[in-house]
Amino acid sequence: MQGALARALQLKRWTEVERLVMADSESEPSERMRLLAVARLNLGRPEEAYAAIQAATEFAPQSAPIWTNRGSILRTLGRLHEAADAFERAAALDPTLAAPCFNLGKLLSSDARLRAAREPLLEATRRDPKHVEAWCALGRVEVGLGNVTAAIATFRRALALRPTTGAAWWGLANLKTVAFDRADQAQLDALWVQPNIGADDRTLIGFARAHAHLANGEDATGWRALLDANALKRSHLQWDLQRHRNWVDDVIRLWQQPRQPAGDPARGSNVIFILGLPRSGSTLLEQVLAAHSLVSAASELPDLQQVLRSHSPKLDARELAACSTEDFAALGTQYLQRTERWRAERPWMVDKMPANFLHIGAIRLMLPGAHIIDMRRDLRDCAYSCFLQHFAHTAPWSNDLAELKAWCADYERLMQHWLAFDGDAVIRVHYEALVASPEHVTTSLLEAIGLPWEPGCCQPHEVNREVRTASAAQVREPMDQRGRGRWRRFESVFSDWPS
Structure with missing residues (x-):
């Protein structure tokens, strides 16, 4: 049972996760209800997810992962203040856990509170210096606050950790006031044809690559790169x-x-x-x-x-x-x-x-x-x-x-x-x-x-x-x-x- 559940979680097969959790009578009740909540949230049933996470909280009120998941569910339900409180509580319960700080920073940023978002994102990178997504989110906040030099350094930090991070490449390109050099352009060209890069990363790399060629005066190559990036993006969109x-x-x-x-x-x-x-x-x-x-x-x-x-x-x-x-x-x-x-x-x-x-x-x-x-x-x-x-x-x-x-x-x-x-x-x-x-x-x-x-x-x-x-x-x-x-x-x- 546990092996099958672990595989289903890894592959994000949420219907299977829900079925396996419902059939599990041996695991800790708090963990079962937490995983049930996660599955139902990912299946697009946030109200049911909240009922499950509420039960999990009653079983284990001091669990940081439960409070982190609770915050994500509340955010989906539009209960943003409660979500922020849940993330803050999770961060306080486990000072080593980066996830609640990262989620709090993303929530505040999406709610147009960039100055408030900066500190939890910084804390996420302190708790987990290899948290690439936190570095990217922090970079976007620095841009919004006008800290362009800090934003560049932050995006570069993300790329040093994972060169295929499309969000970091696009974060640099989207500044529009900083040009890529030839080394960046060569790396972007190599990444564009590299296999096993996810569609989201590849799309963002494609747009950054187009910007690099255009910034270096290579109009024909840049336009072709731009057509390719847009075509890839459009292939994943549903719009009539x-x-x-x-x-x-x-x-x-x-x-x-x-x-x-x-x-x-x-x-x-x-x-x-x-x-x-x-x-x-x-x-x-x-x-x-x-x-x-x-x-x-x-x-x-x-x-x-x-x-x-x-x-x-x-x-x-x-x-x-x-x-x-x-x-x-x-x-x-x-x-x-x-x-x-x-x-x-x-x-x-x-x-x-x-x-x-x-x-x-x-x-x-x-x-x-x-x-x-x-x-x-x-x-x-x-x-x-x-x-x-x-x-x-x-x-x-x-x-x-x-x-x-x-x-x-x-x-x-x-x-x-x-x-x-x-x-x-x-x-x-x-x-x-x-x-x-x-x-x-x-x-x-x-x-x-x-x-x-x-x-x-x-x-x-x-x-x-x-x-x-x-x-x-x-x-x-x-x-x-x-x-x-x-x-x-x-x-x-x-x-x-x-x-």
Whole structure:
């Protein structure tokens, strides 16, 4: 029994693990219930997993592994504060165990608490200096905090431990302000063809490899490497372009006339949404606004979509359009409650989730006083930058040029619809104008959203804040125009794309 269970655990055959644990009457009850909880969590049944881990905790309340697993289950259930408490308790129960510190750091990082995440991740590396994943997670936190030199050293430490660590290679590439040297490029080329590397690591290595060749001026090789990396990524994704296009069609058909919002027409007047395509300059614009003494930058928040999913789990266009104005008012209140911490120190906040452009009609009814900024950039530059970028899960359309072009076209036609639907509610800011005339554009923008002028907004690189997007290192450099016209490097690919 024990040998079979050990093999099933090693191979992550969770159905078999569950069956074997249920048939086991000899092991310690606490360990049986712990393994049952782990199996059920991995089988996508977190409520049942919690019941099992609760029983395990009652059998062995001083077990650090049980409290660690309890934290993971609570995190899956969305009970983040309880999850953090469980990880902290596990770390205190066993000062040699790295896992609870690592999990606590990941939880805090994903909850946009980078400064709080740094110490538990450091502690994880102290407890287990060979914990590669902890070094990578710490590197990402250092990037977000602006500690670029520390981030480079941290990613390099992970690579010294395990050269096939794709997350570390991509962490270095994603800085975008540090170039790979020829030795890095040669190593990435060798890794790309090395057998027995997992798909996730190979994909990240592929993107880093493309960046290395492009940084060294090898356009043909770099483009081929980029095509290969994107093709590998796309082969592991499930995304239906036609389904998305049908959804956009439904939105345009169903949202034809503006509706009068219920309740306070100023609701959400201290919320600024920056939306549009990824890599459009939205992080730069957020940094500009974050330089204002009244504005807090929350980065890319999932809250709007999560609130909408509470009403329509699949974000069905018909279900959302059928909401009453009172329903939308309640959803708006829910959004404000969920994001309250971002307005605790400064009264205004920025939510810059790009894909929120899909839900402008809902935003207008949920938060009629909110300010909506459509961040625009030459579509060709935007598309090239998206194709260069490895997005974890948020942009499955970006790994195939035809699908990328279609997504950009749908963005254009949906924004044209929203502008016709309620044009006065959308402020357009052009990236090219912002970097060319930052003071003029910033002055006009602040006036449009009702904020007083502050000269610091023209020095956004001096803002000391957490940045959790792909532009984290770039926005800490003075504003310039290097991002304009980058698509011309591959003009034959993008020449027929709209601008």
